Amino acid sequence: QQQVKQSPQSLIVQKGGISIINCAYENTAFDYFPWYQQFPGKGPALLIAIRPDVSEKKEGRFTISFNKSAKQFSLHIMDSQPGDSATYFCAGGYSGAGSYQLTFGKGTKLSVIP
Amino acid sequence: DSGVTQTPKHLITATGQRVTLRCSPRSGDLSVYWYQQSLDQGLQFLIQYYNGEERAKGNILERFSAQQFPDLHSELNLSSLELGDSALYFCASSVSGQGVFSEAFFGQGTRLTVV
Numbered sequence: 175q176q177q178v179k180q181s182p183q184s185l186i187v188q189k190g191g192i193s194i195i196n197c198a199y200e201n202t203a204f205d206y207f208p209w210y211q212q213f214p215g216k217g218p219a220l221l222i223a224i225r226p227d228v229s230e231k232k233e234g235r236f237t238i239s240f241n242k243s244a245k246q247f248s249l250h251i252m253d254s255q256p257g258d259s260a261t262y263f264c265a266g267g268y269s270g271a272g273s274y275q276l277t278f279g280k281g282t283k284l285s286v287i288p
Numbered sequence: 289d290s291g292v293t294q295t296p297k298h299l300i301t302a303t304g305q306r307v308t309l310r311c312s313p314r315s316g317d318l319s320v321y322w323y324q325q326s327l328d329q330g331l332q333f334l335i336q337y338y339n340g341e342e343r344a345k346g347n348i349l350e351r352f353s354a355q356q357f358p359d360l361h362s363e364l365n366l367s368s369l370e371l372g373d374s375a376l377y378f379c380a381s382s383v384s385g386q387g388v389f390s391e392a393f394f395g396q397g398t399r400l401t402v403v
Contacts, residue, residue, distance in 0.1 A: 208391075210394075215396070216396055217290060217292070217378050217380075217394030217395050217396050217397055218331070218378070218394045219290065219393075219394065220391050220392070220393075223391075263330070263331060274319065274321075274336065274343075274344070274382070274384075274392075275333055275336065275344050275346065276321075276333060276392065277333065278323075278330055278331040278332075278333075279330065280329075280330035281330055281331075
């Protein structure tokens with residue numbers, strides 16, 4: 175059962191445009207929602223994260239919007255740059271029972287064209 | 289560089305064989321996580337260790353096992369390998385795993401190809 179659904183699978187955005195990636199989760203026990211960025215040949219790296227008691231978090235050009243009632247969250251990349259071209263993964267984190275698990279979405283491949 | 293070291297970077301082996309993947313966490317990190325990344329399944333959580341103890345199990349096959357040693361490095365053992373086990377295997381580490389969130393840092397992965 176996929177607990178985090180991510181869309182779209184791929185995204186092409188013009189340089190300077192806004193990239194929007196959406197995720198929906200099912201597990202209401204999730205209490206941490208990170209976004210990871212992965213470049214080819216590299217491991218995922220944490221980009222930005224939010225807790226469910228906050229509706230929005232902004233770090234530079236990256237913003238997470240979180241809707242707890244709808245069980246949805248999204249990543250907005252403002253002024254997208256070719257260097258942002260990567261695969262982005264959303265995840266839901268659960269820290270119960272002495273463990274810490276991340277359940278990832280299937281990823282969105284972002285291409286920013288000049 | 290995340291500070292998480294995985295070896296080897298590439299591994300090619302035949303079906304039915306057994307391999308061991310190694311992970312050295314960042315200095316000071318007590319938790320180690322293993323993930324499998326394939327094209328169709330994305331990043332799948334396999335298992336977590338905290339300070340030598342198994343803490344959580346995800347979609348890990350019975351043919352796979354892991355352990356974390358006293359020096360905190362971890363090994364993932366994959367046996368009776370099948371073609372479908374071909375994937376990228378990532379190790380991640382974090383400071384803690386006991387209900388206190390800290391960023392998980394990923395290594396560069398081991399690409400396993402089963403032929």
